Amino acid sequence: MLQDVYALTPATARLDPISRLPDRVQFAADLEKLACQHPGQSRTLVLVDALDMAWAHGMTLAMGLAPFEDIIRCITSRLHEQLDGVVQVYHIGVKRFGFVLAATGDDFPAFIEGLVDSLRRPILLDSLPIRPTVRAGSVDFALNTEAVGDVLRKAMYAGELALRAGLRWAPFDPVRDAAYRRAFYLLADIAEALADGQLSLRFQPRFAIADGAQVSAEVLLRWQHPRLGAVSPAEFIPVLERNGMIHEVTRWVIDSALVRLAQWQGQTFGQLSINLSPMDFDGHDVSGTLRRLCHAHGIDPQRLEVEITEGEWLRSNPRVLGELAQIRALGIDVAIDDFGSGYSNFSYLHEIPANVVKLDQSMVTGIEGNPRYQKIARSILNLARELGYRTVAEGVETFRCLQMIREFGCDEAQGYFFAKPMDEGQFLAWSESGVFPLAQ
Structure with missing residues (x-):
């Protein structure tokens, strides 16, 4: 190993006062x-x-x-x-x-x-x-x-x-450095994104398997960054969660979704379903926010559903369970998202004040060729139904997958087989057309 040796002149070098080393x-x-x-x-x-x-x-x-x-x-x-x-x-x-x-x-x-x-x-x-x-x-x-x-x-x-x-x-590590710097700049840009209309909503319909009726639509967040282009939620949501800024964005999503519902009065597509982050419950009055915003926009809370990811964060926090109970008391449906993804525990299911269970997308997508997934999905759906939950399969991409979850007794389905996430105009036109794949 070769080294550089610098011969500094103490009389001219700038020295740190504690170490007496060049600064x-x-x-x-x-x-x-x-x-x-x-x-x-x-x-x-x-x-x-x-x-x-x-x-x-x-x-x-x-x-x-x-x-x-x-x-x-x-x-x-x-x-x-x-x-x-x-x-x-x-x-x-x-x-x-x-x-x-x-x-x-x-x-x-x-x-x-x-x-x-x-x-x-x-x-x-x-x-x-x-x-x-x-x-x-x-x-x-x-x-x-x-x-x-x-x-x-x-x-x-x-x-x-x-x-x-x-x-x-x-x-x-240049790859990790680039990702870290990108995340930092995304965090710095989020306030501007909220103010300048860079964030937008997409809507993905959900259907009743029995008759093909559209019963709701999941609200999905998108970010069109002026320099970086489209930024995936899978990238920017964790950044906001780690840095305590997710609550501001969630409030924006709720408010924007309720504005749409107020404008769409008379439409018959059912509820809007909004995703909540575990960090949204960290010191924030989520039920109070939902109550105030529904009142401000004149929206019946029963037209809303919130989705939460089941996990240890939920089961170990009595305050969060209390918040969810208050949300249910407002008439808002509470869905346990990604159930079966690895954290789920049947023994805790009845303790969570929810009334909807959404089967994990990775399990649904791979169900056709995986007998193990089929057994797990059937067990989850049977238990959830016995406990009184409405069940949803997300990630349905083929007709065969739809047939299987129908056989397993699932109530509702969502996925690319029916419709991809759409902007507001596309969603309204699509909903008004009355063309629902399951009804044909």
Whole structure:
């Protein structure tokens, strides 16, 4: 493994006041100088994160700033022991150190993991052994082709990957980085999307299997991003859930759906079914929101259904069960979505204040060629019917699939065999045509 050695003049170098190492500004200046001397050559930046942010914050609250600074000095000393005369170490941030290698070989993983192990040795502070939560990230780059800030960002993201995976060290992953950055920008853009009409609704009809009558339509959310184009809900919904913004979007969906229902008074397609996220129940009055919005738009709550995904989050939260009971008391149907997807437990089914069970789409789609799915589907439908639930199969794509769920006693069906999700105009025209596949 070849290394770059930077000979800095202490009199002119910018030094961190705690570690007395060259700081980030000096690092940027040195890297630019190196790029001028060796344009296009490959290098590897290694960033060492001395302490987990949450842990460091807790320690400073408990012990003050002085012990934190002592740890930084100790880490600096250990880096000198391991790397002095080999590479120049920089104090890049409050708890981050960095150095640049000219080239790395097969021994690099062992080298960097050994370095992290040496830095993780306990540090004795006031007779209390502190074990630094050190991790490292690295990124390969070409001199004079990337901004210093972006190289640092990539190395920091690599360190974050190490933290998430519980590893000592991780290399930069461009695919995961692109997905992470895209998710970040989607989150930043959601407020503008709500205000500028980038979000829209689609409607997918649902039918009674007995006579082919359209009984409801599921409301589906779509995002047409001005730069990224169509963004799948499977991508942006989890981003909103992780960052606590899903409630605003759900409220927009409910309000927009009720506006449509108010405009469509007299239409005979039945209910609109709206998906709720588990995060919608996190400190929010969902039943109150539904009650107020139905009243504001003059909509009978019985024209609504809400869909929730059954899982441990639901069964272990009495407050959520209470919210669902209040929603049912309003006259709104409650459907357990994706039942049979792996989390479902028959023993809890009767405890959930719901009156509709939707069979998981993956099971329905694969039911024709999978005897195991057939047995599971038949069992779920039989039990749900005995407990008084209305049953729905979503993901019906073929006539044979429809025949099978009819034989199993399912009440309603939804899927591409009948109709794909449609915009408002298409949905209204389609509903008014009276052409329902099961009625023919």
